[in-house]
């Protein structure tokens with residue numbers, strides 16, 4: 001069985017960091033994706049091919065491949081992993097008895113087998129992939145066991161930041177498919193990693209989408225246009241989102257959930273205390289993204305803001321309160337319909353002013369950086385307003401592009417930003433959320449399985 005899932009990166013127009021402390025934030029999906037391709041391999045018969053009984057992860061962006069024998073996963077993660085083995089669904093006219101759930105109780109020495117058809121008849125809808133329908137957090141013991149598994153691999157020092165993503169992968173894979181399901185996973189992404197465009201969330205959402213589809217816990221709705229990409233219904237998206245959030249917790253420590261939500265659902269959203277409101281943006285919002293190429297780590301920046309908040313609780317509560325007002329106002333302006341040049345310009349001026357105010361408050365939180373300040377000063381020379389997006393400390397900066405801005409000015413500002421060594425690109429704002437494609441994945445072509 002092969003499945004491919006893709007999830008979008010995001011920009012935060014207002015409210016990053018404050019959203020972790022209960023304020024509202026506004027985010028939008030962008031047309032840069034992380035794609036996770038999964039091939040479930042047949043269970044290995046005794047005396048079977050060497051190495052076939054393994055879980056392999058091929059990370060195309062850093063260019064690293066990892067492999068864990070299923071036996072080693074079961075030994076390390078034991079009970080917690082459920083040691084489930086997913087058998088391929090039975091085709092019509094398939095082998096008798098294969099479409100069954102078998103429970104092998106080693107201690108009393110009893111084996112029970114219930115045909116799937118009988119389970120469905122007796123338990124109906126509610127019986128669907130029960131184990132995966134209740135996402136649970138990674139326990140401290142599980143996390144420690146995963147860390148020990150990772151120590152057995154030589155991760156180059158320069159790429160040690162990958163450990164968080166690898167831990168999230170091992171947690172999601174073994175929790176959803178069990179430890180004894182051999183498989184091969186390939187991840188590739190358009191997103192720069194660790195730059196504020198939500199690569200960690202897109203990683204967890206695409207991974208959860210592919211794994212849950214393979215486990216039969218969610219299924220795509222057919223008939224959506226595109227090159228074989230299909231969308232999911234609301235309940236399935238919610239399940240994927242909840243699992244992805246558990247993965248984000250491993251990477252970020254204390255995520256608000258906004259990144260995985262916008263990556264899963266797409267479009268533009270307002271997010272507050274876990275509640276999501278979909279925003280209908282009536283005019284296109286155009287943003288230039290500047291990647292300062294200054295690496296940073298979301299987990300450390302989020303922890304830094306929390307420490308500042310515990311040192312100055314009253315002052316920081318006021319900062320978070322102000323950000324909440326900015327996000328609330330920005331979300332209502334985004335939805336205003338502007339149908340002539342004057343109305344569009346006035347709407348864009350309001351958005352720009354709110355972004356500028358938000359940037360000032362992000363400076364108060366201590367998450368700006370000299371590279372970000374350089375972007376702000378450069379764009380200001382052209383009367384353009386910018387703010388950092390995501391966790392800050394480097395990473396990406398957004399610049400609002402007014403509808404009436406000439407291409408010449410845009411080229412000039414881009415050239416000046418790039419002369420500082422930054423990388424500029426334009427993105428489409430408010431696009432697709434999670435999508436899936438089943439069938440042969442081209443990334444496995446040439447594999448001998």
Ligand SMILES: Nc1ncnc2c1ncn2[C@@H]1O[C@H](COP(=O)(O)OP(=O)(O)O)[C@@H](O)[C@H]1O
Pocket residue numbers: 034059061062161162163164165166187188189192193194195196197198199200201203251252296297298299390391
């Ligand atoms: N395509 C990917 N391949 C491997 N790991 C990834 C990938 N995308 C994200 N990650 C994980 O997510 C981490 C970056 O997350 P984070 O610091 O939150 O930055 P951001 O989400 O803004 O890109 C990486 O260090 C890595 O562990």
Ligand SMILES: C[C@@](O)(CCOP(=O)(O)O)CC(=O)O
Pocket residue numbers: 015016017018019020195196197198199200252254255256257258259298302389390391392
């Ligand atoms: C800083 C924060 O608001 C967004 C982090 O986004 P990113 O990982 O930098 O893309 C954290 C969160 O909301 O979980």
Ligand SMILES: [Mg+2]
Pocket residue numbers: 198199200201252259298
């Ligand atoms: Mg992140």
